[in-house]
Structures are given as structure tokens and as C-alpha cells.
Amino acid sequence: MMPNVLLTVDDYRREAVKRLPQMARDYYQSGSEAGKTLFRNEKAFASLLIRPRCLRSVAKVTTSVEWFGATHAFPIGIAPTAFHKMATFDGELDTVRGAAAAGTVMICSSWSTTSIEEIGEEARKTGAVLWFQLYVYKDRDATESLIRRAEKAGVKALVLTVDTPVLGRRLADTLNGFSLPSPLKFANFENSVTKAEMPTGGAGKSGFMQYVSAQIDPSLSWETLRWIRTKTDLPILVKGVMTSEDAELALKAKVDGIIVSNHGGRQMDDIPATIEVLPEVIQAVGKDVPVFLDGGIRNGRDVFKAIALGARGVFVGRPILWGLTVGRDQGVRDVLAILQSEFLHALQLTGIRSIEELQGEKNVVVHKSAFSKI
Numbered sequence: 507m508m509p510n511v512l513l514t515v516d517d518y519r520r521e522a523v524k525r526l527p528q529m530a531r532d533y534y535q536s537g538s539e540a541g542k543t544l545f546r547n548e549k550a551f552a553s554l555l556i557r558p559r560c561l562r563s564v565a566k567v568t569t570s571v572e573w574f575g576a577t578h579a580f581p582i583g584i585a586p587t588a589f590h591k592m593a594t595f596d597g598e599l600d601t602v603r604g605a606a607a608a609g610t611v612m613i614c615s616s617w618s619t620t621s622i623e624e625i626g627e628e629a630r631k632t633g634a635v636l637w638f639q640l641y642v643y644k645d646r647d648a649t650e651s652l653i654r655r656a657e658k659a660g661v662k663a664l665v666l667t668v669d670t671p672v673l674g675r676r677l678a679d680t681l682n683g684f685s686l687p688s689p690l691k692f693a694n695f696e697n698s699v700t701k702a703e704m705p706t707g708g709a710g711k712s713g714f715m716q717y718v719s720a721q722i723d724p725s726l727s728w729e730t731l732r733w734i735r736t737k738t739d740l741p742i743l744v745k746g747v748m749t750s751e752d753a754e755l756a757l758k759a760k761v762d763g764i765i766v767s768n769h770g771g772r773q774m775d776d777i778p779a780t781i782e783v784l785p786e787v788i789q790a791v792g793k794d795v796p797v798f799l800d801g802g803i804r805n806g807r808d809v810f811k812a813i814a815l816g817a818r819g820v821f822v823g824r825p826i827l828w829g830l831t832v833g834r835d836q837g838v839r840d841v842l843a844i845l846q847s848e849f850l851h852a853l854q855l856t857g858i859r860s861i862e863e864l865q866g867e868k869n870v871v872v873h874k875s876a877f878s879k880i
């Protein structure tokens with residue numbers, strides 16, 4: 507019998523799905539409503555084709571990038587995702603170890619099941635670079651204290667998620683009565699007035715939805731961003747921009763970076779894929795502010811396509827959770843190594859020697875409709 511060798515991100519997905527209990531699996535996997543945007547994120551990448559060039563020496567290829575003063579070997583980071591302890595006992599500590607081993611950034615979720623202090627400590631020991639993703643609570647003191655603690659923990663940037671004034675309608679979580687399995691907690695809110703526990707769900711009632719409507723501030727606006735700016739000197743990125751109009755407003759608000767994201771198809775359904783709107787955002791923003799993308803990246807060719815269309819780098823969400831589930835820190839490292847090596851191959855086999863060259867190349871990525879309808 508063949509050993510179970512996992513060679514692609516999709517192999518990790520199949521394996522993780524077998525191992526996770528239903529409530530965690532559905533929470534990690536699913537999108538909102540009919541799941542059309544979730545599906546579209548991946549499909550839109552598959553609709554793009556690459557036009558390779560030949561006879562251009564690729565004996566030397568460099569994939570390294572600089573993001574906010576730190577050099578990374580590859581332009582592929584870890585998107586913030588909540589509740590890693592549903593996948594492994596050490597949860598986010600495994601993830602940060604995997605990020606360090608792969609030499610990349612981990613964006614830590616406000617809703618981690620390990621506190622930002624413990625993650626920061628592990629990042630220091632292992633040499634990982636951490637950014638912190640912020641959810642804005644109705645309780646502004648709780649929000650401000652989160653920013654202070656993230657700064658103290660050594661994070662290098664703050665990522666404000668702007669697509670979640672309310673929670674998307676996640677039907678699988680409602681059917682499962684999703685809540686955090688005991689004894690897991692919102693680890694950043696233990697010892698705080700803000701509740702660290704999610705209410706129990708019960709069939710047809712997501713505890714998650716109840717928590718969000720009680721705690722999270724639906725009045726989130728550009729004004730909130732200005733308020734955050736007065737609280738920190740860290741670079742601030744906004745995550746969840748999907749239009750040129752909002753990209754222009756983000757520029758006016760003097761953000762330090764933009765992440766084009768539809769939350770992995772978990773918030774508004776029937777909206778475009780991130781790779782579809784990337785060109786309009788890049789056109790609005792120009793080159794001064796870095797634009798990143800997440801959503802639907804499942805192989806190194808997808809990374810190549812996003813960067814060719816102007817992204818400074820990409821982040822991956824679910825693939826990391828699959829790696830974590832299957833192989834703890836080693837699984838996270840392996841999933842990142844697969845994406846890195848596929849990306850490097852894509853560069854080598856298309857005659858491109860650096861990220862700058864890829865971004866400067868014209869028509870290297872085109873929609874499949876430019877070719878025959880096979």
C-alpha cells in the first residue's frame with residue numbers, strides 16, 4: 507500500500523476533514539449563506555491562465571520581500587483565524603512555531619484560544635514575526651487594552667478587520683448550535699470584564715452569533731479607524747476592502763496597508779472573489795501603500811497570479827488550519843513549504859526572477875476567455 511504522502515494543500519484539506527469533529531470542521535470550512543463567494547474565491551483563480559516566457563535564465567531567482575521593515579523569504583503570510591485550539595492542544599502556539607519555521611508572518615486573531623502574551627512569548631523564542639488582528643468591542647476600554655497588550659507582546663502591525671460590523675449568516679454553525687467546546691475560552695478576555703465565554707448554542711441557535719451581537723460594535727466606521735490611530739503608532743492595515751471607492755477612503759485615512767479580503771466568503775455572500783476586485787483596488791491605490799490579498803489561495807500558482815495582478819503579498823486562512831489539524835506546527839510549516847515551493851516553481855517555469863519582475867511583467871496572467879473555449 508502507498509504511504510499517505512501529502513503533496514498539496516488539497517491533500518491536507520482532505521486529511522483534515524477526516525480528522526476534525528463536525529462542529530469544528532463546519533466552522534473552519536464553511537462560508538456564509540449559500541456559500542457562493544466561498545466557491546467563487548477558488549474558482550476565480552482557476553479561471554486565470556499564465557502565459558509563460560522561455561529562454562530567460564532562471565539560474566538565480568529571489569522570492570524575498572520586505573513588509574514593514576522585516577524581510578521575509580516568501581510573500582505568503584498566515585491570515586488571522588480564530589480558535590486554533592479546536593484543531594490541536596497547543597493551538598496558536600503550534601501555529602506560531604510553524605510560522606517561525608517557514609520564516610513568515612502570523613496575523614494573530616483577537617479571538618485566539620491562546621493569549622496574545624503567550625503567543626508573543628513563543629514568537630520571541632522562535633523568531634516569528636507577529637501582527638495582531640483587531641475586532642472593535644462596544645466596550646472601547648476593552649478594545650484599547652487589547653491594542654496595548656498587543657504592542658507589549660511585540661506585534662509589528664495592527665490589522666483592523668472592517669468587514670464584520672455584524673456576523674455573516676453561517677448556516678452550518680446555526681444548525682450545529684456552534685459554541686466553543688469546553689474548556690476553550692476567548693483567551694484574550696480571561697480576567698477582563700468582557701466575557702471570555704461564548705454562550706452555549708443548541709440546535710438552530712449559534713452561540714457565536716449571540717456573542718457577536720452582544721459584544722462587537724456595529725457602529726464601526728472610518729471614525730473608529732481615526733480613533734485607533736490616536737491609540738497606537740504601529741502600522742495599521744485595513745482588512746476587508748473590496749472596492750476602489752473604499753480603497754480611496756482608506757488612502758485618505760492614511761492607512762499603512764490594505765488587505766483585499768471578503769473574509770474567505772464568510773461574511774456577505776454573492777460578492778465577487780478577491781482576485782476579481784484586486785485590479786480595481788490596485789488602480790485606485792497606486793504603489794505607495796502596499797495592497798495584500800487573501801481568499802481562495804490553494805497553491806503557489808494562485809500566489810503567482812495575485813502578485814502578477816499587483817498584490818504585494820498574500821495571506822492564507824483555511825490551508826493553515828488544515829496543516830495545523832493534520833500535523834500541528836510541522837503541518838503548518840509543511841503547508842507553507844508547499845505553497846512556497848510551488849510559487850518558486852511557477853516563477854522558474856515562466857522565466858521570472860523576482861517579485862519586482864513579476865509585477866512589472868505585462869499580460870503574464872490573463873482570463874481564460876482570451877483563449878479557446880475548450
Ligand SMILES: Cc1cc2nc3c(=O)[nH]c(=O)nc-3n(C[C@H](O)[C@H](O)[C@H](O)COP(=O)(O)O)c2cc1C
Nearest residue numbers: 534585586587588615667769770801802822823824
Ligand atoms: C475558521 C476561520 C476563522 C476566521 N477568523 C478570523 C478572525 O478571527 N479575524 C479575521 O479578521 N478574519 C478571520 N477569518 C478570515 C481570514 O482571515 C481570511 O480572510 C480568510 O480565511 C481567507 O480565505 P481562505 O480561508 O480561503 O484563505 C477567519 C477565517 C476562517 C476560515
Ligand SMILES: CCCCCCC(=O)C(=O)O
Nearest residue numbers: 588617670673718722772
Ligand atoms: C465580529 C465577527 C467576529 C467573527 C470572528 C471570527 C471570524 O472572523 C470568523 O469566524 O470568520
